Amino acid sequence: xxxxxxxxxxxxxxxxxxxxxxxxxxxxxxxxxxxxxxxxxxxxxxxxxxxxxxxxxxxxxxxxxxxxxxxxxxxxxxxxxxxxxxxxxxxxxxxxxxxxxxxxxxxxxxxxxxxxxxxxxxxxxxxxxxxxxxxxxxxxxxxxxxxxxxxxxxxxxxxxxxxxxxxxxxxxxxxxxxxxxxxxxxxxxxxxxxxxxxxxxxxxxxxxxxxxxxxxxxxxxxxxxxxxxxxx
Amino acid sequence: xxxxxxxxxxxxxxxxxxxxxxxxxxxxxxxxxxxxxxxxxxxxxxxxxxxxxxxxxxxxxxxxxxxxxxxxxxxxxxxxxxxxxxxxxxxxxxxxxxxxxxxxxxxxxxxxxxxxxxxxxxxxxxxxxxxxxxxxxxxxxxxxxxxxxxxxxxxxxxxxxxxxxxxxxxxxxxxxxxxxxxxxxxxxxxxxxxxxxxxxxxxxxxxxxxxxxxxxxxxxx
Amino acid sequence: xxxxxxxxxxxxxxxxxxxxxxxxxxxxxxxxxxxxxxxxxxxxxxxxxxxxxxxxxxxxxxxxxxxxxxxxxxxxxxxxxxxxxxxxxxxxxxxxxxxxxxxxxxxxxxxxxxxxxxxxxxxxxxxxxxxxxxxxxxxxxxxxxxxxxxxxxxxxxxxxxxxxxxxxxxxxxxxxxxxxxxxxxxxxxxxxxxxxxxxxxxxxxxxxxxxxxxxxxxxxxxxxxx
Numbered sequence: 157x158x159x160x161x162x163x164x165x166x167x168x169x170x171x172x173x174x175x176x177x178x179x180x181x182x183x184x185x186x187x188x189x190x191x192x193x194x195x196x197x198x199x200x201x202x203x204x205x206x207x208x209x210x211x212x213x214x215x216x217x218x219x220x221x222x223x224x225x226x227x228x229x230x231x232x233x234x235x236x237x238x239x240x241x242x243x244x245x246x247x248x249x250x251x252x253x254x255x256x257x258x259x260x261x262x263x264x265x266x267x268x269x270x271x272x273x274x275x276x277x278x279x280x281x282x283x284x285x286x287x288x289x290x291x292x293x294x295x296x297x298x299x300x301x302x303x304x305x306x307x308x309x310x311x312x313x314x315x316x317x318x319x320x321x322x323x324x325x326x327x328x329x330x331x332x333x334x335x336x337x338x339x340x341x342x343x344x345x346x347x348x349x350x351x352x353x354x355x356x357x358x359x360x361x362x363x364x365x366x367x368x369x370x371x372x373x374x375x376x377x378x379x380x381x382x383x384x385x386x387x388x
Numbered sequence: 389x390x391x392x393x394x395x396x397x398x399x400x401x402x403x404x405x406x407x408x409x410x411x412x413x414x415x416x417x418x419x420x421x422x423x424x425x426x427x428x429x430x431x432x433x434x435x436x437x438x439x440x441x442x443x444x445x446x447x448x449x450x451x452x453x454x455x456x457x458x459x460x461x462x463x464x465x466x467x468x469x470x471x472x473x474x475x476x477x478x479x480x481x482x483x484x485x486x487x488x489x490x491x492x493x494x495x496x497x498x499x500x501x502x503x504x505x506x507x508x509x510x511x512x513x514x515x516x517x518x519x520x521x522x523x524x525x526x527x528x529x530x531x532x533x534x535x536x537x538x539x540x541x542x543x544x545x546x547x548x549x550x551x552x553x554x555x556x557x558x559x560x561x562x563x564x565x566x567x568x569x570x571x572x573x574x575x576x577x578x579x580x581x582x583x584x585x586x587x588x589x590x591x592x593x594x595x596x597x598x599x600x601x602x603x604x605x606x607x608x609x
Numbered sequence: 610x611x612x613x614x615x616x617x618x619x620x621x622x623x624x625x626x627x628x629x630x631x632x633x634x635x636x637x638x639x640x641x642x643x644x645x646x647x648x649x650x651x652x653x654x655x656x657x658x659x660x661x662x663x664x665x666x667x668x669x670x671x672x673x674x675x676x677x678x679x680x681x682x683x684x685x686x687x688x689x690x691x692x693x694x695x696x697x698x699x700x701x702x703x704x705x706x707x708x709x710x711x712x713x714x715x716x717x718x719x720x721x722x723x724x725x726x727x728x729x730x731x732x733x734x735x736x737x738x739x740x741x742x743x744x745x746x747x748x749x750x751x752x753x754x755x756x757x758x759x760x761x762x763x764x765x766x767x768x769x770x771x772x773x774x775x776x777x778x779x780x781x782x783x784x785x786x787x788x789x790x791x792x793x794x795x796x797x798x799x800x801x802x803x804x805x806x807x808x809x810x811x812x813x814x815x816x817x818x819x820x821x822x823x824x825x826x827x828x829x830x831x832x833x834x835x
Contacts, residue, residue: 470698
């Protein structure tokens with residue numbers, strides 16, 4: 157893991173895109189017919205949701221590589237990705253609530269995607285908690301990789317089970333389709349969040365990697381001379 | 389002796405020897421069911437509606453105790469490590485323990501059913517089907533539960549970490565089990581039982597294979 | 610024609626967090642020999658034995674036990690090696706007899722009926738291990754080791770909890786293992802006893818191999834610390 161400045165550049169670029177997309181979406185995009193201005197939260201909500209799944213998929217990839225090949229770099233990336241995933245999942249839930257309250261009068265609407273995201277907060281948050289309690293760095297890396305694999309495989313299962321469960325009582329839902337007029341600010345924001353996320357995760361992974369180095373014994377000093385009798 | 393048979397025999401023997409602990413876990417589950425009825429209030433309609441949910445919540449909470457217990461004897465004198473060094477296949481050790489845990493949890497659930505019948509005023513004629521659902525749900529709890537129990541038994545904050553890791557994970561199994569149980573207790577006019585049972589079976593198949601594969605990484609250095 | 614090596618290591622190292630428990634240990638142990646592993650508390654004796662038993666992975670270096678590599682051929686090594694550790698590997702809730710039966714079932718053979726009597730536990734065979742004293746647990750753990758019929762036997766401070774009759778029992782077991790052609794590596798603080806029983810000795814200091822040679826020539830007690 158080097159000291160190259162590219163994460164800052166990428167994150168900065170992401171922020172610019174995000175600013176552009178958000179301003180466009182909030183101020184200049186057309187108002188949605190049925191929901192009005194409240195719908196504008198979609199310009200951040202949908203990109204955040206897309207990127208949450210992306211980063212958790214990346215975490216899964218890191219976990220698989222970490223289990224197969226080991227090495228601190230992949231564990232550091234896993235730590236960063238899971239953290240980012242938890243933070244973004246929380247954001248998605250908050251954004252979902254902000255949308256639901258004025259629209260349906262309730263803070264939570266049990267929409268399958270949103271509910272799955274809430275479960276993800278707890279599932280991956282638990283993995284962060286696990287990492288706190290394992291002192292041995294090797295065990296920590298292996299066990300959190302195992303936990304990420306197990307949690308990630310669960311995602312489609314959680315989604316379908318909630319969807320079936322909810323479909324029996326479905327009254328409200330978050331809109332799944334977005335009409336064409338809204339595409340551009342959405343895409344810009346999606347990339348904005350993506351680049352910002354990549355930059356932040358790269359930096360966070362660096363921090364994790366350096367922390368690992370601090371936890372482990374330094375390279376061994378040169379061997380002392382062996383006493384009389386020799387090695388055999 | 390086949391390693392899986394040896395492991396299962398060992399785990400069943402251990403469970404039999406520590407059956408007093410099982411009784412304590414059962415009492416815990418029973419008191420949970422009682423508390424749910426107090427929390428819900430004496431409205432019999434509401435109790436009937438939620439009976440399935442209460443049963444599974446009670447079982448889930450008790451399962452963390454039962455699962456944690458199942459690895460205490462393995463870690464106290466490093467008995468599990470001793471077996472691995474014989475050598476014994478980690479996979480056999482996992483499945484032996486997981487199967488023993490399913491049986492115990494099924495017994496626990498079945499034991500709580502009469503209490504549910506009495507407290508929440510529900511019942512079903514389809515008792516074998518109900519036991520089948522309890523078995524499948526217990527299997528869903530047991531697969532990841534046994535793996536995480538092995539992991540957290542080696543850590544300081546084991547009592548908090550096990551439910552923390554396990555509960556979000558088993559949401560699909562919980563939903564499937566609660567729904568299937570509710571349909572058996574309250575009636576299934578639209579024939580949805582099959583799809584919920586399929587969800588449970590899918591969850592079980594996926595996690596019984598995945599956790600068996602990963603167990604070695606959790607218990608070996 | 611040299612005797613084959615039961616154990617050989619090169620640059621073997623293992624850390625716990627910030628501390629190297631084993632540091633660049635290179636040694637060779639001939640098959641059939643009885644070796645004393647001496648050193649202060651915390652010098653790395655248990656860690657070395659556990660790495661050789663494949664309970665731990667080395668962080669650096671290589672080790673071969675009974676001709677197999679500790680990293681890649683763990684199962685093969687485990688079939689040849691038996692470890693008597695600080696923890697007894699026993700199930701407290703099961704009886705002595707049941708514990709041996711469990712071990713035997715994984716070894717694919719029956720538990721020898723006389724093993725429990727050999728270690729002096731005949732009267733307590735059907736009592737739960739939870740009711741045993743530390744010395745009795747050690748005896749049962751020894752029975753478990755003998756059950757394994759291993760070619761390399763690793764003993765980690767075996768005299769620890771034993772009483773004087775237990776000492777004799779252990780000495781007898783070691784003699785028998787030697788007669789069988791097994792290799793025995795025994796970590797112990799009882800240097801005098803070790804000098805009598807063992808062919809060779811290794812001294813660990815701070816995770817490094819500080820001395821190795823004939824057991825009779827082992828440095829005096831002052832150097833190893835009691």
